[in-house]
Amino acid sequence: MRSPTSSRISAARRLRPNAGTRPSTTRANTGDCEHPPVSPLFGRRKPPIVVPPVPQVTILGAGSWGTTFAKILADGGADVTLWARRPELAREIGLAKRNSDYLPGINLPPSIRATSSLEEAVGASAFVFVSIPSQSLRSNLAALSPLIGPETVVVSLMKGVEKGTGLRMSEVLEQGLVIDRDRLAVASGPNLALEIAKEQPTAAVISSASLATAEAVAMVATNRYFRSFVNTDVIGTEFGGVLKNLIAVAIGIVDGVGYGENTKASILTRGLAEMTDFAVAYGARPETMSGLAGLGDLIATSSSPLSRNNTAGRLLGQGYSFTDVVARMQQTAEGLASVAPILTLAAARGVDMPIVQQVSQVLAGTLNPRDIAPHLTTDSLEPQGERPIDGRKNRGGPALRRPFQRTFDQLRNGGRGAGGH
Known part of the structure; x- marks a missing residue:
């Protein structure tokens, strides 16, 4: 050895x-x-x-x-x-x-x-x-x-x-x-x-x-x-780590309420689209959100009882107040502290983040945790992430397709990348 x-x-x-x-x-x-x-x-x-x-x-x-x-x-x-x-x-x-x-x-x-x-x-x-x-x-x-x-x-x-x-x-x-x-x-x-x-x-x-x-x-x-x-991509790597905490809280909430895997999968998928649109609006590369710092971190944090943010969400879903959750947590759940500043940053760039907004309402006590799931739907019939959120500015709506296209380019070029170098 x-x-x-x-x-x-x-x-x-x-x-x-x-x-x-x-x-x-x-x-x-x-x-x-x-x-x-x-x-x-x-x-x-x-x-x-x-x-x-x-x-x-x-x-x-x-x-x-x-x-x-x-x-x-x-x-x-x-x-x-x-x-x-x-x-x-x-x-x-x-x-x-x-x-x-x-x-x-x-x-x-x-x-x-x-x-x-x-x-x-x-x-x-x-x-x-x-x-x-x-x-x-x-x-x-x-x-x-x-x-x-x-x-x-x-x-x-x-x-x-x-x-x-x-x-x-x-x-x-x-x-x-x-x-x-x-x-x-x-x-x-x-x-x-x-x-x-x-x-x-x-x-x-x-x-x-x-x-x-x-x-x-x-x-x-x-x-x-x-x-x-x-x-x-420092911006994408950091925002991936921040944003997944917020989605993990949301998944913890519906888990605490008692909703099943369909609801959690819907939040995870649409949450990744929210993460990507936000990060791209601030200069990140969309590929980062589909990698370890985005999707990888999101899956681990959202699905594990070891996650402090997921645990905080479950407590909220079980009816504990924000104050009670903070008192019961031995260590800091960063997602709870990041909700407000992330929504402020999202508003500054015109990024719609309905799931994070719902988490904010649950934290404030203005939304019953049981009501978070119906709000997953929008008036649009197009799945989030399959089109630009803003077609003129193209702030990252199709971002989830780009990493897959890049992978196909790499395979076509014998693993040398899209440019063949």
């Missing part, structure tokens, strides 16, 4: 630019789709980031996802320090290699260190992964900013938008840390923490404006049970 070090050195060699690769002229068509960490489809790029055999990394936030990602990185060969806000939790993780509050029953790698000191946690880390509740992120950045070095890569593990500003988490990080967006990345995909902590195989997407940054992060965040792919 190859050691993590030899595997990482081999991966670093694969990242070296190939002098014989012909520059691509089709980046706009292929560059925002998911690829393994190495792909000739992107053509010219910035020089690759050198990843040492044992990179130093920091995880900020010791909730279920932050702790799980620390395990992912450590199992991939990284030197990991995990920051926990509470000293007693840091002690438990550091000494017992357990997180009984957020990840009970999981043994953490012995190499993981934990601390409640932000300065000690960041140290000289080359990569800082941030897993803090989205609505408290900005308040933590003032203390973090002076600790981030000029070459440090910062990766968002969060799936939310900031109330009041409507900013995505990478935008909040860019503002709060005053950091070049080429040193920012986001991670998303069908990533239920407990399943991954149990080392069940899964995949994720690492997205950055800089392909070199995305590839470097993907190298670090890959191991025998966790595979990272890359794209450069």
Whole structure:
């Protein structure tokens, strides 16, 4: 069996630019789709980031996802320090290699260190992964900013938008840390923490404006049970992670009411169309919504009892008020906090989101959860997603057809992509 070090050195060699690769002229068509960490489809790029055999990394936030990602990185060969806000939790993780509050029953790698000191946690880390509740992120950045070095890569593990500003988490990080967006990345995909902590195989997407940054992060965040792919569609990758939470709440609501699979499948399908139209209106590529960061994440979050957003929806469907649901949830369900800012952003671009609107009404107590299903229908007989929502602006209505057409193009060209490169 190859050691993590030899595997990482081999991966670093694969990242070296190939002098014989012909520059691509089709980046706009292929560059925002998911690829393994190495792909000739992107053509010219910035020089690759050198990843040492044992990179130093920091995880900020010791909730279920932050702790799980620390395990992912450590199992991939990284030197990991995990920051926990509470000293007693840091002690438990550091000494017992357990997180009984957020990840009970999981043994953490012995190499993981934990601390409640932000300065000690960041140290000289080359990569800082941030897993803090989205609505408290900005308040933590003032203390973090002076600790981030000029070459440090910062990766968002969060799936939310900031109330009041409507900013995505990478935008909040860019503002709060005053950091070049080429040193920012986001991670998303069908990533239920407990399943991954149990080392069940899964995949994720690492997205950055800089392909070199995305590839470097993907190298670090890959191991025998966790595979990272890359794209450069940061907008689509982030909004996919945000929007699927809202649809998962809706599916949880009808599940709590007692409706069956037909209703849930209808919401999932029409919800994906809403997600695509919204994301495309803000500059995302529609293909991203049919990939791991969109459809993949939506399926996992909507169908699993491990999903906090699905659980919150089920409680709402069972008759609990919004206040009661928040009180009963041990961890943050990001979808609940994202409903209002997403609807504000949708209105600003003229995007119709009836399912998310219904979730908002249930949260406000103005719509009986049992009445959510009849509102799935509209006056139009055309299925949502089969035509442009606005035929003049073409903001993404036919988006669900484009990824399939691209797949057919790839098959026709022997897997070389639509442009044949």
